Every structure is written in structure tokens, then in C-alpha cells.
Amino acid sequence: MTVEELYRQEYGRAVAILTRAFGDLDLAEDAVQDAFAAAVRRWPVEGRPPSPTGWILTTARNRAIDRLRRAKVGVEKEALAMAMGDDEPVTGPFSDDRLRLVFTCCHPALALPVRVALTLRLLGGLTTAEIARAFLVPEATMAQRIVRAKAKIRHAGIPYRIPAEADLPERLRGVLAVVYLIFNEGYLASSGDALVRDDLCAEAIRLGRLLVELMPDEPEAHGLLALMLLVASRRNARTAPDGTPVLLADQDRSRWDRALVAEGQAIVRECLRRNRPGPYQIQAAINAVHSDAPSAARTDWSQILQLYDLLAATAPSPVVALNRAVAVAEVHGPEPALGIVDGLALDDYHVYQAVRADLLRRLGRTDEASAAYARAAELTENTASREWLLGRLT
Amino acid sequence: MKQYLLSVYQPDGGRPPAEVLDPIMQGLQRLNDDLRAAGAWVFAAGLHAPETATVVRVRDGQDLVTDGPFTEGKEHLGGFTVIQAPDLDAALRWARRMADVTTLPIEVRPIAS
Numbered sequence: 001m002t003v004e005e006l007y008r009q010e011y012g013r014a015v016a017i018l019t020r021a022f023g024d025l026d027l028a029e030d031a032v033q034d035a036f037a038a039a040v041r042r043w044p045v046e047g048r049p050p051s052p053t054g055w056i057l058t059t060a061r062n063r064a065i066d067r068l069r070r071a072k073v074g075v076e077k078e079a080l081a082m083a084m085g086d087d088e089p090v091t092g093p094f095s096d097d098r099l100r101l102v103f104t105c106c107h108p109a110l111a112l113p114v115r116v117a118l119t120l121r122l123l124g125g126l127t128t129a130e131i132a133r134a135f136l137v138p139e140a141t142m143a144q145r146i147v148r149a150k151a152k153i154r155h156a157g158i159p160y161r162i163p164a165e166a167d168l169p170e171r172l173r174g175v176l177a178v179v180y181l182i183f184n185e186g187y188l189a190s191s192g193d194a195l196v197r198d199d200l201c202a203e204a205i206r207l208g209r210l211l212v213e214l215m216p217d218e219p220e221a222h223g224l225l226a227l228m229l230l231v232a233s234r235r236n237a238r239t240a241p242d243g244t245p246v247l248l249a250d251q252d253r254s255r256w257d258r259a260l261v262a263e264g265q266a267i268v269r270e271c272l273r274r275n276r277p278g279p280y281q282i283q284a285a286i287n288a289v290h291s292d293a294p295s296a297a298r299t300d301w302s303q304i305l306q307l308y309d310l311l312a313a314t315a316p317s318p319v320v321a322l323n324r325a326v327a328v329a330e331v332h333g334p335e336p337a338l339g340i341v342d343g344l345a346l347d348d349y350h351v352y353q354a355v356r357a358d359l360l361r362r363l364g365r366t367d368e369a370s371a372a373y374a375r376a377a378e379l380t381e382n383t384a385s386r387e388w389l390l391g392r393l394t
Numbered sequence: 395m396k397q398y399l400l401s402v403y404q405p406d407g408g409r410p411p412a413e414v415l416d417p418i419m420q421g422l423q424r425l426n427d428d429l430r431a432a433g434a435w436v437f438a439a440g441l442h443a444p445e446t447a448t449v450v451r452v453r454d455g456q457d458l459v460t461d462g463p464f465t466e467g468k469e470h471l472g473g474f475t476v477i478q479a480p481d482l483d484a485a486l487r488w489a490r491r492m493a494d495v496t497t498l499p500i501e502v503r504p505i506a507s
Binding site: 107109155156157158159161163167 | 396479480481482483485486502503504506
């Protein structure tokens, strides 16, 4: 494992452990970064220590104590720091420090973009520049966002704690939403030139694996991971060589990543056994049915429609209704599907216009279909998507 | 322990009728009692209507007194409670109860000390 890989894997854990010891996110981050910088300098010369993670933690702790001494914060914090390693009694349903960090980063008192930025920064170890690039904002803007968020955590007293059992389901939904948002931003880039940002997808899946590891008893965490794996498995088939998107029905299924499909499907089967369905598990199951089909024509649409019925009952939303309509079109034809779609107030959503356009085209209402494709192209900010939609016009 | 200011924002206009206001005041009374019992209560007050406010400014040594609140708006600060709580989650739980009782939004801000 290179130092860079170790950094990606262990940064969040190291920051989490040091934050508990010192009660200060900034100090924890600075000390962990110092430790990794020292590793890059010293390991090639002195050789790799037997326990790289232990070395990083010890070095970071010593750096943090040095920083505190230099800042002359007094004996109290220093004593606290020295006591690190004597684990405080574990309270709450979970014990992992990273889980505290997840819930701190995803606290509802922070705005959603801020939660995303903090999660990527503190748990993923992404640099401010990387996060800024991923979300297409100037680095200074992202830096300011993160500084303000840390100040709010400190000044407002956002606790570094796993919420009580009673608050957990609601807070967990927020955490999963942040990870899924990161994945979707990577997979369906809302703006920019490239259709897919692999780095963000990979990071979201890594965070998803972390959540499953930290919360093995939460079926929706498993569901989210399965959903992301199954969607990501189509990555290579999803774009043509010129970068334009290829619809699911037209994808070369031999290019799907079989390992990801198998892993995602295994998790879905596990979820079915638990029988505690939630929106992510149902969406994962829908994707598992797609992944099962040897060809688009042999997709089990009636099973997909049943799953959409369940999803619409569990987590109703206009977007779910839109996706359900696509399944309705496959099972019952475009006419009833258009009836559902026309009742949805999603005029400004490009996917809505694209679905509507496709249904109109299948019904032979060519002029209306063209107008809807044009509207869809107008609404997307992603260059690749727009070109594809404009291509459908002719 | 940190201290938090819980501000109640209420729509401008006349006093609500007794059948609306009375249960709210009773609910607030109970909330204040519970805050005291929990050792979280520091200070609380209701305010007269924003029209009763006066703003004073000093420019180049000259004081300027104007009638009315600092900003024009449809809502104004109607009252506040200062509490102490171990962290934001605890403060938010009290604020949630206060929002439920008053049916109004509650702003929670940490007091710098």
C-alpha cells in the first residue's frame, strides 16, 4: 500500500481518534496531516514501520501535543492528550470514532452542501482543492465553506457524538443522503463536460462501505451500498467513445463490471432475507433485476413495476412516480405511462422532459416529442447529456 | 455548559385572541418550569410590539433617534429565552419544544463568552 492509499484509507480514522482525544477538529486535522507529511519524508529513508497506521497515530498525537505546547493552552488539554489511548467508556449504540465524525459532519444544523464538503474532507481526506474541483466551485469558496462549518461546530457546540437511539433513524437518513448525493454528483454530473466523475463515485462507494462496516445492523446502509455498486457496474457501458450517454436498453452488457454486479446482488439477497425494506434497498433491488437480464428485451419489467409500486408506497415522490411510469410503459404500453407522466409537476426537470419525449415518440406524436427533447436539452447543464438530447431531435 | 439564545420570531400585527394566546402562554409557562427544573433556565422575556422600539445611532458625534425597529419586516423578535445546555443537540431539543408551544420559528444561537 502506498502512503497515498494509506492516507485515503486511514485519514478519517486518524482525524476521528484525535478529535475525540483533543476535542478540536482543526488540531486533529493539522496533526494528522503533519504525520502523513513526516511519513512521506521518512519512510523512504528509514523504511516502513511495522504498523504504519500505529506510526501515523502516534506521530499525529505527538505533533498535536507539540502544537498545544507551542500554543500554551495550559496543562489541562495537555493532560487530556497524554491520557489518549486510555479509551473512555463507550456510550451509545456504536463505538467507532469515525461514526461520531460521520454524524458530526452530517449534522442537520449544517447546510447540505456543507455536510457534503465536510464529509469528503474529514472522512475521505480529500483536499479542499479536490472537493472544490468536484463541485465546480472556486477553491476559495470551498475553503471558506469548510472553515465556517468548523467554526459552527466549535462555537454552536455541535456534538462530536453518535445520536441517541431515538434520534438515530432520522439522522441516519441524513447521513445516507449525503453519501448518495456524492455518488449521484459523480455518476450523473449535474454540470460540467464529463458525464461521469469516477473519483466522486469511488469516494461515495468507499464511504458506503465504511457505513456498512460501522452500522452492520442498518439494512438501509447495505441497501445504499448495493445500489451504488449496481449502478457503478454499468460505468463502462454507459458512455460511447465520444462521451455521449448510452441508455440502459442500448448498453453492451458484456461491458458491465461482473464483480460489482455480483457483490451488489449478494447484498440485495441479504437485504431480502432481512425483510426490512427501505427506499435504498428497493432501488437496489430494481437495479438487481436490470443486472439479471441477459438482454434489455428479456428484462423482467413486471417485477420491476412491482418494486416501483412498493417504492411509491414507501417513499412517494414525483421522481419515483416518473421512474415508475417508465416501468408502466414497458408493462402496459406508452399510453397509460404518459397519463401518469402528464400529471407530474416536474416541468423543469430534464429527465422528466426526456421521458415524456420518449413516450410521445413511441405514440407517434413526433412534433410534441421534438419539443420535449428540445426542452430537456435546454434544462440540462451537462454538455454530454445536452448533445445526446439534441441528437434525438432529428 | 454553553449558553444559547433562543429567539422567537412572530408576525407583526395585533395581539392574537385569548383563545389562541392563552394556551400558548400556559405552554411557555410549563416550558420555563421544566427548564428551571432541569437547571437549563437562565433568563426569559417577552417583548412589546416592534412599533414600540426605538433605534439610536451616533454619526459624527451626533445622535440620531428613529422610531421603529432596526429592520423593516413582516416578522420581528417577539421574545427570547437564554438557556444553558451541554451542546447544540440539547439546545435544539428545548428549541423544538418552544417552537411546538409557540407555533413560531425559534432561532438558536450560541452566546459567545
